[in-house]
Amino acid sequence: MTPSGTSDEQVAASILAGLGGVENIDEIDPCTTRLRSLVKDPSLVDAALLRRAGVFGVMINGRVVQVVVGPRVDTIASDLAELM
Template identity: 80%
Template sequence: MTQPDDPDARLAAAILAGLGGVENIEEIDPCTTRLRSLVKDPALVDSAGLRRAGAFGVMTHGRVVQVVLGPRVDTIASDLADLM
């Protein structure tokens, strides 16, 4: 369970919002330094908001969104799973 004062948990919540919320996410997988997501509607993804939240980069190809987070990606993915 994540703690409200945990910076990774706060980042996970911001990423969840930036990806359009739980309803917009079909799948999330951490991969080395990136969080790979399959979203229902790419128009709901806020790339600028994801960068403001701390992502190093955001790449979208169709419904696949990759959020570059660095080596903390596994921890953040775990926190995302707790929020979903």
């Protein structure tokens, strides 16, 4: 569920910002309905920004951040790859 009028590209850009930017991401992979990422500095992750992007949930465990985006995960992951 994304805010009305928000494209997958805009969601991807917001997720990238919410994860602390390109420099903070070691890995990011789509998995069923989630983006699983390994970040360098978890303190740079902005869970509130990620939620405002319209994601279903955010789970942070150490350096691993899972962003639940739903069935559009592959499209959003492709858009993220282009931004990175």
